[in-house]
Amino acid sequence: MGYRADQACAEGSGWSDQRRRESVPGCDRAGTVLYYTFVIKLARFYNLPVYLYSQGVGPLHTSFARFAVRSALKHVEGSVRDAESRDLLRDIGVRKDFPVIPDPVLEQYIRTEDEDDWISSQGIPSPVITVSLRDWNGSDHYKKSLAATLDHFSTKGYAIVFVSMHGSPDSQVAEEVSHLMEEKAWISPSFLSLRAKATIIARSELLIGMRLHSLIFAANAEVPFAALSYDPKIDAFARELDQPLLGNINDKKETWDVDKMTSTLEYLLGRADYDEYCDKIGMMTKAATRTAESALRYFRHHI
Known part of the structure; x- marks a missing residue:
């Protein structure tokens, strides 16, 4: 039996074309950016609403990686986790403004016992x-x-x-x-x-x-x-x-x-x-709570 998602949420792992040992399988030469942008493009192909959840972006060394990110973020709402990610998106020509909201893990207090x-x-x-x-x-x-x-x-x-x-x-x-x-x-x-x-x-x-x-x-x-x-x-x-x-x-x-x-x-x-x-x-912790609130408002609007 297959299942169909109703929304898509991209968060956490940084989008980068920097080669690393712990890369996504099949994307070791291009970093993580191709995998994550493909997932977003696939979601948009099926007309699913996509929310960028305090996403980190960069570095993007190649023109193809910059194009992939710029193309994937059309018709996507959300936020980035730091000013460097926001500025990079602006520099590569992403027209939509993504506000800076800290990593959502900051709001998740882990109780120590x-x-x-x-x-x-x-x-x-x-x-x-x-x-x-x-x-x-x-x-x-x-x-x-x-x-x-x-x-x-x-x-x-x-x-x-x-x-x-x-x-x-x-x-x-x-x-x-x-x-x-x-x-x-x-x-x-x-x-x-x-x-x-x-x-x-x-x-x-x-x-x-x-x-x-x-x-x-x-x-x-x-x-x-x-x-x-x-x-x-x-x-x-x-x-x-x-x-x-x-x-x-x-x-x-x-x-x-x-x-x-x-x-x-x-x-x-x-x-x-x-x-x-x-x-x-x-x-920063107070600001991080806005990520979840914004995502919920976005998805409720698209139900």
Whole structure:
């Protein structure tokens, strides 16, 4: 038996023609943009209403990718998740204006409970610094400097805990960095629930993160973070909350200066701007609720 959808909603994963290891099957050479724009075009072929749900867009390096996005977004309503996505759509000739509304995950507070507290179950001492890494096109030039930076804080009494957000590939990168460290570190199992992972981050004083959702979990828990960028969406989210970037792993000229990274993290741990950070989180969370409200109004209008 076949089923026919009544509406289509595009959200979350960024539209990009940047090649990556975790690409959509069949789209590894063109990134994710061809897959997602095809789905939208297919929905429009069947006259389904399509809503762009706080979508990230870019980078789009090729003229074909820019054409695919421009064509797909005709007769589509919705929002984008950051100013960079909005500006890119304008630059490639998308006439419809898509308002900026933060990632909807920000409004989804993940309740943390003692039963999910993996840190306590492992007897890990406080205070804790959490680290969320991912593999990215074989980049490894930052790892020695990061390991040395983490060693510095470990000698200052911080427990270093790696959070595997996305399965065994994240755990493998965490193991590579931990093996470069001289001090002890812990790696959380990749099979833990999202609530358990959110709890680990919430129990920490600071997160160093590559995964966007690790940064979002930190923001939800009002935990300061420093980002390791591999994608414009990381830069955009950090910029929205005025949190620092330790560096961009795609930049071969990045120095990964240990003293500079250490100074940045010490500043965050001092929480000089913590109240402003929390205020920004509150404003972004409130704005994120508008995404669901706008989508519901749109679909109700098209029922």
